[in-house]
Amino acid sequence: MGIAAADAVHWTACSMAETDQGRELLRRMGAGDPSALRELYALYGQHLYAYAYRLTGDPATAEDVTQETLMAAWRGAKRFRGESRVKTWLLGIVHNTAMNLLRRRHPEEITEEMSVKLSSSETSPEQRVQAGQVAALVRRGLDEMSPKHREVLELVFYHGLSMEEAARVCNVPPGTIKSRLSYAKARLKEALARARVAMEDLV
Amino acid sequence: MTGHPDFTEKLAEYAAGRLTREQRAAIDQHLAGCRECRAELALWRMAAEEIISANRDLVAPAGLADRVGGEAGLFERLWTLVRVQIPLVRRELFPASAALMLLGAGLAVAARRAGVFYFLAPMIAAGSLAAIYNRSSDPAMELVIATPTSPWKILLARMLLVSSYNLLLALAASAVLCALLPAGLFATVVFGWLAPLMFLSALALVISMWSGTGQAMVIAYAAWMANWMPFRDGFWAGYRQFWGNSALLCAGSALLLTAALWSAGRSVRPDARPEAAA
Numbered sequence: 001m002g003i004a005a006a007d008a009v010h011w012t013a014c015s016m017a018e019t020d021q022g023r024e025l026l027r028r029m030g031a032g033d034p035s036a037l038r039e040l041y042a043l044y045g046q047h048l049y050a051y052a053y054r055l056t057g058d059p060a061t062a063e064d065v066t067q068e069t070l071m072a073a074w075r076g077a078k079r080f081r082g083e084s085r086v087k088t089w090l091l092g093i094v095h096n097t098a099m100n101l102l103r104r105r106h107p108e109e110i111t112e113e114m115s116v117k118l119s120s121s122e123t124s125p126e127q128r129v130q131a132g133q134v135a136a137l138v139r140r141g142l143d144e145m146s147p148k149h150r151e152v153l154e155l156v157f158y159h160g161l162s163m164e165e166a167a168r169v170c171n172v173p174p175g176t177i178k179s180r181l182s183y184a185k186a187r188l189k190e191a192l193a194r195a196r197v198a199m200e201d202l203v
Numbered sequence: 204m205t206g207h208p209d210f211t212e213k214l215a216e217y218a219a220g221r222l223t224r225e226q227r228a229a230i231d232q233h234l235a236g237c238r239e240c241r242a243e244l245a246l247w248r249m250a251a252e253e254i255i256s257a258n259r260d261l262v263a264p265a266g267l268a269d270r271v272g273g274e275a276g277l278f279e280r281l282w283t284l285v286r287v288q289i290p291l292v293r294r295e296l297f298p299a300s301a302a303l304m305l306l307g308a309g310l311a312v313a314a315r316r317a318g319v320f321y322f323l324a325p326m327i328a329a330g331s332l333a334a335i336y337n338r339s340s341d342p343a344m345e346l347v348i349a350t351p352t353s354p355w356k357i358l359l360a361r362m363l364l365v366s367s368y369n370l371l372l373a374l375a376a377s378a379v380l381c382a383l384l385p386a387g388l389f390a391t392v393v394f395g396w397l398a399p400l401m402f403l404s405a406l407a408l409v410i411s412m413w414s415g416t417g418q419a420m421v422i423a424y425a426a427w428m429a430n431w432m433p434f435r436d437g438f439w440a441g442y443r444q445f446w447g448n449s450a451l452l453c454a455g456s457a458l459l460l461t462a463a464l465w466s467a468g469r470s471v472r473p474d475a476r477p478e479a480a481a
Contacts (some may be wrong), residue, residue, distance in 0.1 A: 041268035049263035063264050070271045104294070138249045139257075156219050157251040158258050163216070181215055188246055202245040203238060 022086030029077035037074050044087055047159055048094050054154050055098035055147065065101065069093045088165045091155070095169050134197055141191030149184040152177055207233070210240055218247035284360040292361055296331050301372055303327045308376035312383045317392055320380055322431060325400040326424055328369040329407035333419035335361045336412050336467075358467040362460075366404060373400065398449035398456075403427055405459035412466045 022043060028036035041048075048069055053062035072093050080089060142150060148170075155166040163181075167174040189199060210233045216222055217230050234241050307323035336358060377392040403423055411419035430446040432439070445451055 037271060038268040041263075045263035045267065046261075050258045050261045053261055054258075063267070066263065067267050067270065070268055074271050135249055135253065138246070139253045142250060142253055142257075153250060153254055154258075156215060156221075157254045160219070160221075162221055178212070182212075184250075185215075185243070185246070188250060192246075199242040199246070200238065202249075203241040 019085050019087075023080075023082060026073070026077045026080045026086060029074055030080075037070060040073065040086075041070060044090055047087060048090055051091055051094050051154065051159065052098055054151065055095070056102065061098075061101065065094060065098045068097045072097070084168060085165065087159070088161060088168055091159060091161070092169045092171070095171070133195070134192070134202065137191050137195050137197060138188060141188040144191065145184060145187050149180050149187065152180045153184055156181070207237065207240070210234075210237070211243060214240060214244050215247050218244055218251050281360070284356060285364050288357065288361045288364050292335055292365060296334060296365065297368065300327060300331045300369060303330075304369075304372040304376050308379050311380055315384060317380050317384055317387075317395060320376060320392075321395040321399075324373045324376070324396040325403040326427060328366070328373065328400045329403040329423045329427070330420055331365055331369060332362065332404040333407035333411040333416045333423065335365050336408065355464040355467040359464060362408065362463075369400070369404070394449070398452040399427070399446055401456040402446075402452040402459070405456040405463070409459045409463045409466070412463055 022040070025036045025040045025043070029040065045066070049062055049066045052065035052069070053059065056062050056065060069090060073090060080086070084092075142153070145153075151170065152166055155161045155169060156163075161169065163174050163177050167177045170177065192199065210230055213222065213226065213230060217227065222230070230240075234244065304324065304327055307320050307327060310323070311317055311320035373396060374393065377389060377396075380392055381387075381389045403426070406426065407419045407423040409419075410422050427446075429439075430443055
């Protein structure tokens, strides 16, 4: 894989201009313009729903969380003071809403439910033995990872957040994000080691 | 950024494309001579690709934004607020109240006295209201901090939810009593517990906000039981008159409720909002 491939990460589209657009939308929402909320959803909805789904592991709950987040954004638009990116602010609301819903249920049930659902939907036995064996191992490592570690990878690689932004979303110190990241890396390495794939073979 | 560990630490951000040109150049230089870091970078890139492709199939449901905002009327917004409280209120509260109300009605029927139910119904309702707000361990209070809904609105929504539920239960139990006991008209039975139930619930709610669920239940129950004690003179005569006066109880409930909402409004530190946090 060439170094330039890293830039292919899709969220590069989330440029400064988009952030300005988000702020303008929040300003209009604060002024009571409902069409601004629809535009906000068009802009960030995919990220909000994907994150909610990753946290809850269930489409219906993810939809509820997303809806709740939009309501909170609508009501709180005036109070957004621009200390963070709009996306970070919204993802933070998703995080809190989802965590509160999950905590209401039995935590052990949730963890199990999540890992089972996510792994069954994304990794079938056939996929594991295909040519892209290493990729399949990584996928498996991701699926087996605990939600809070997977979450950090999602925030960094899919949602395009910095460590500081991810810390803000998860409501933890930046150091915690760093340690979760290195823990996640250890789990991925473990997944490879179990299949006797050496790290050196990756290059 | 000088040693190998510093580079290793930055590789995830490098793979995510988050670093500045200078940082990238420094890492590129290190990568050229460090096979271990090249392998780790390859691992992060694979993880990134897998994560992105796993999310590719997720499609945000259409029209979610249409259900929120300007189109939603006052009633609809209130309903949504109440509805989202359902999973947040302690789950065991609902079956517990129902079971206790049923038990209360059963005891009244067994004793052949509607008075038994008049005594129990307010206590059951007050007990559940004392439990809806628990500042120290309540995830919903974190929700308040996380989302811009005012805490008093959340409290109001919960109170509406739990009180309506209690009221329905008590009404159903009263209907059963009317059917099985010579207790008189349905309205007579309802007025036997309605005003005390409201006042005691409001009292329990306010005390629970100030000093916790346990104390609220003890104090509210003591206040209610004192009314049923066989004391007759002086202060106690007035005390019993108070509990027998529906107008006074309604006014008292309204006062306590205002106090509860006011306390809720003050309970959340403004600096705890995510905007101001970090």
